[in-house]
Amino acid sequence: MSDKPLPQTTDEHDSATGADDPRSPDGVPLAVARPARPGRWSPSLVWLIPLVAALIGGYLAVQAILARGPTITITFRSGEGLEAGKTRIKYKDVDIGEVTAVRISPDSKNIEATAQLSKEAERFLARDSRFWIVRPRIAGGSVSGLGTLLSGAYVGMDAGKSSEMSQHFTGLDVPPIITGDLPGRQFVLKASELGSLDIGAPVYFRRVPVGQVVAYQLDRNGRNVDITVFVNAPYDRFVTADSRFWHASGIDLSVSANGLKVNTQSLSAIMLGGVAFETPVAPDEGKQAGAGATFTLSNTREQAMQSPDHEVVPLQLKFQQSVRGLAVGAPVDFRGIVIGEVTAIGMEYDAPRKDFNMLVTIRIFPSRLISMSSNLDETRLHQLKLDKMVEHGMRAQLRSGSLLTGQLFVALDFFRDAKPARLGRSQGMDVLPTIPGDLEELQGVLQRIARKLDKVPFDSIGQELDATIKELHATLGTVQQLGNSLDGKVVPQTLQTLQQLQQTLDNANQALQSNSPLQQDVRKAAQEVSETARSFRALSDYLDRHPEALIRGKQESKP
Amino acid sequence: MPRYQVNSAASQGLWTCHGCGLLCRVGKTQADRASCCPRCGAGLHRRKPHSLQYAWAFLLAAIVCYIPANLMPIMLTEMLSGTQRDTIMSGVAYLWRNGSWPLALVVFIASVLVPLLKILSMLLLLLTVHWRSRWAPRQRTRLYRLLEVVGPWSMLDIYVVGLLVALVQLQSLATIKAGPGAVAFGAVVVLTMLSAMHFDPRLIWDVFEDDDERQASAAND
Secondary structure: OHHHOHHHHHHHHHHOOOOOEOOOOOOOOEEEEEOOOOOOOHHHHHHHHHHHHHHHHHHHHHHHHHHHEEEEEEOOOOOOOOOOOEEEEEEOEEEEEEEEEEEOOOOOOOOOEEEEEEEHHHHEEEOEEEEEEEEOOOEEOOOOOOHHHHHHOEEEEEEEOOOOOEEEEEEOOOOOOOOOOOOOOEEEEOOOOOOOOOOOEEEEEEEEEEEEEEEEEEEOOOOEEEEEEEEEHHHHOOEOOOEEEEEEEEEOOEEEEEEEEEEEEOOOHHHHHEEEEEEOOOOOOOOOOOOOOOOEEEEHHHHHHHOOOOOOOEEEEEEEOOOOOOOOEEEEEEEOOOEEHHHHEEEEEEEEOOOOEEEEEEEEOHHHHHOOOOOOOOOHHHOHHHHHHHHOOOEEEEOOOOOEEEEEOEEEEEOOOOOOOOOEEEEEEEEEOOOOHHHHHHHHOOOOOOOOHHHHOHHHHHHHHHHHOOOOOHHHHHHHHHHHHHHHHHHHHHHHHHHHHHHHHHHHHHHHOOHHHHHHHHHHHHHHHHHHHHHHHHHHEEEEEEEOHHHOOOOOOOO | OOOOOOOOOOOEEEEEEEOOOOOEEEEHHHOEEEEEOOOOOOOOOOOOOOHHHHHHHHHHHHHHHHHHHHOOOEEEEEOOOHHHHHHHHHHHHHHHHHHHHHHHHHHHHHHHHHHHHHHHHHHHHHHHHOOOOOOOOHHHHHHHHHHHHHHHHHHHHHHHEEEEEEEEEOOEEEEEEHHHHHHHHHHHHHHHHHHHHHOHHHHHHHHHHEEEEEEEHHOOO
């Protein structure tokens, strides 16, 4: 490299700027010396940049680690809608995590979703926390999870209350109706059948929806359905130990003297079913029912509002007649008041009698007798011993409820003139003696009559009757002949006689008329008679006064 | 070892002004002292001042930022379906899975590989200068030139995100936001550029000049 061109170029520059510059020997301008600034230690400043970057990076890293919440696994039956890295986990619709992996469980029956939760979600991971997949659902008359149509499913969560923590959960198949923190109480209703109830069906109190059906399950021996209902907070105080629950699902249609009456809860209750409850005693008076209290679910309101049948007395009845028309559930009636029901109908062979007994099992609710006779308290009811009652003539009888349908019911009543009997005992149940029913008795009477009628010799009676009738017929012929002859001979003569009689009567009439000569003659004659009588009286008077005149004759009166 | 002609201006005591480009003679005795340009008055330096320090500082900052740039989301897409956070690698994976692997490759190279290679190259340059390595000086200068050329182009991602953020703002329906990763990523690009800018490629050759001087002094002795 040559130095030659350089001085020339710098020369030109220098001449343009200034001539007083010190120049080096080869024409290159000399740098101007200037005093070095003491203590200028610049390098430190630039290192601030990586330091700041490291600080920020470190802060972010620390924050990320600190914010890193727990990792949990949830087992679902189906992975529908779950997508790793996309499906969120929400608690009260607030994002608290994300599903990071979805895989099939080792036993290939379920889906295991691994989820990364945020830090603050840690305290929700109680053992009884619940997880479910939120999808669009139509249930209980409401549509839920519509938002997920667009956003895709997410995993809902309900925090549990247990103090024990867990990292592994089993997802629910259906979202829970009631979240754990909703104020209110749960009650269990024992029902004979589920009816049209479903999870989410409403619970009504005075037709106000106050809760929901949250679960149902058969009880252990399959006899009842345990329906769990949840009554929301301000209303749960209306549920007292005295409350009655009934199915509000159907339409209650009744025809009475007032006309047709349709009673329903609400349209949705008809469609979806529902439960209604009422508290006969004012709610403030009764003791509030504790959470989880058990009630009986009746079929109708009427049934529910009858006194609760705490005490149930099973009884057995043995009938010797047909029980056709008697059904399980038929009422047991005491003088028109239903005090029980038929629970089973069977039969047994009665060896000594060489016949079958119809075995009817009933149960009666003695408490109904108490509630209806208010002055009879429970202690006194116990004194009403059944065997005493039987001694007094208490009997069971089958009666016809309706002649049209032939439905029978069991009636209990006192029959004073019944044959004496005693309370029996069989299979751990009291056996109440029975007497035949009214209809049965009527039947017997009719039978007896029929039998007697049967003995009547209708044949000979008939024959005799026939002969008699024939004779009668002949007699009638004679009578007719007689009649005919009467007609021919007697009647004309009679007519003649009558005509003559008429004439006679006319004559008589004429004679009797006031202006008839006979009358005048008679009147004249009568006057004559009266005058005669008067002269007789004068004569008798004179004779009275002058009896001697009879002898001497009439004396001349002296003036 | 190849012999390079290193009869440089610096060895002759000639420095160029950084401000106006004037070539000045700095006396040997003045070499350690500060001097300024006789024409524009800017400070004169033999090499860029604190070149290595600045380059190191920026490079370290870039390395630090490279981690969040790749781990944190660079784009937040808020749609009705929820918020989606995309990191660079998740975008690449998404593109790859959906079959547009050429695009995935482009994004991967531009956004992951190039910044990484830039950082590694800078590391290489700085370390070799530190160790006064005599290894492949020409290739290293070429690498440096490449670094300077490529530098601004790796802002592609930031550019795309910026465009999307500006375009897709449907508020309730869909919103795209730049995530914290984008900031880190931008910082990486800027910091590597700054690092490259502060690096003085002449340092690569200084070691050979020293060799020459040593040889010359040895010859003189």
